[in-house]
Amino acid sequence: MQLYIAGGCGEHGRNCFYIQGDTKNVMIDCGVIxxxxxxxxxxxxxxxxxxxxxxxxxxxxxxxHVDALPWLFERGYKGDVVASKFTFEQIPFDVNNAVNLEDICPDGKGEYKGIDITWGRSGHCVGGVWYKLEFDEKVMFFSGDYCFDTQVYACDEIIGKKADIAVIDCAYGKKKIDYQESCFNLIKRMRELFKKHKIIFMPVPKHGRSIELMELVTKNGLTAYFYGDEHIMHEIESIKNYGAWLKFIPNTDKFLPHTNEGEQGIVFISDSQLNKPMQQAIAKDLIDKGAYGLMTGTVDKGSFSENLINQGKMEYFCYPIHLSNIQYNSLKNKNVFACTVAYHTEDFKPPNTIKF
Structure with missing residues (x-):
């Protein structure tokens, strides 16, 4: 049996892992860069x-992790696609042959097409999961984008697992990232910025970080309203439906559409790199009004977010939603993995094909 890395190692993006077994072949994720x-x-x-x-x-x-799925079907893929219910709801295109994970693996375990599947919540966003797969007398583990330290998202800790091979999130690579220290530094910087700017804007993914940051700000007592574009507001309005994916239901009373910004606050814009015209226009308008940007995720080379940082109109402060190499090694020590592969980072590049 072998793991073929079709993307996601030695780079940040294009996550795709292909397992070639004796009797069947399975793919984990199918993204773009x-x-x-x-x-x-x-x-x-x-x-x-x-x-x-x-x-x-x-x-x-x-x-x-998903945007190459239409390309995959265009190239001739005819099989099923398994994901959690909320993951399918969040994907911005129809997915052919969709199978809800919760239907085939209720209570976190099940069997589908001869594959034993165990899954848990990864803490990265609503619907995000890790997988343990077993077939052809081998066990494989995939962490997905994993974060045990969270404000709101529930996470099933990866501990005591056994596998012949494990592909583990290591997005922060060799950087020394500590969750509590990062949160402290981010809040400290926000306090400083609010003395100079009435509005801070934060580019974030459509699903995930805005809810976490809202709770972090609220918990630390910053006086701020929260504003969101259309996609962010849809996420906020859906919170009440997320149930077991959250530790608790956060208070969203001070969350308003971005067109209503008036009081001191934070505007969440649903495009991390600000490359989409609508989200880019929102950022430009806010800057013209005196707002300043904070980027909390990976900055892509050549993106509009990178341009704003270079122009001094936005800066980067990490809010951890992945693992660093230190945490990657700590997770390895909590489990029994015969072989491990670090993914989601440019810092480590394993061979494209690994036999196990």
Whole structure:
């Protein structure tokens, strides 16, 4: 049996892992990478691999994990796609042959097409999961984008697992990222910025970080309203439906559409890189009104977010929603993995094919 890395290692994006077994072939995630210059990079899969793949399992809805699915079907894929109910709801296009994870694996365990599947909540966003798969007498583990330290999102800790191979989030690579220290530094910087700017804008994914940051700000006593664009407001209005994906239901009474910004506050814009025209226009309008930006996620080369940072109109302060190499190694020590692969980082580049 072997793991073929079609993307996601030695780079930040295009996450796609292909398991070639004795009796079946399975894929985990199928995302894209936006390269410098705006070109889209797709998983490095052959026509034969796509034709022979029987099942795709998705960890969560972010584009670097799912946006190559239409391309995959165009290339001839005919199998099923498994993901959580909320992941399918968040994906901005219809997914062919969709199978809800909760239907085939209620209570976190089940069997589908001869594969034993165990899953848990990854803490990264609503609907985000990790997987343990077993078939052809081998056990494989995929952490998805994993974060045990969270404000609001529930996470099933990865501990005491056994696998022949494990692909583990290591997005922060060799950077020394501590969750509590990062939260302290971010709040400290927000307090400083609010002395100079009435509005702070924060580019974030459509699903995930806005709810976490809202709770972090509220918990630390900052006087601020929260504003969101259309996509963010839809996320906030859906909170009451998220149930077991959250530790608790946060108070959203001070969350308003971004067109209503008046009081001191934070505007969440639903595009981390600000490359989409509508979200870019919101950022430009806010800057013209005296707002300042804070970026809390990875900055893509050539993105509009990078341009704003270079112009001194926005700056980067990490809010951790992934693992660093230190945390990656700590997670390894809490489990029994015969072989581990660090993904989601440019700092480590394993071989494209790993036999196990």
């Amino acid at each position: 936006v390269e410098e210059g705006g070109n889209i990079g797709y998983p490095e899969l052959s026509d034969e691999q796509i034709e022979n793949c029987e099942l795709v399992l998705i960890t969560h809805s972010h584009g670097d």
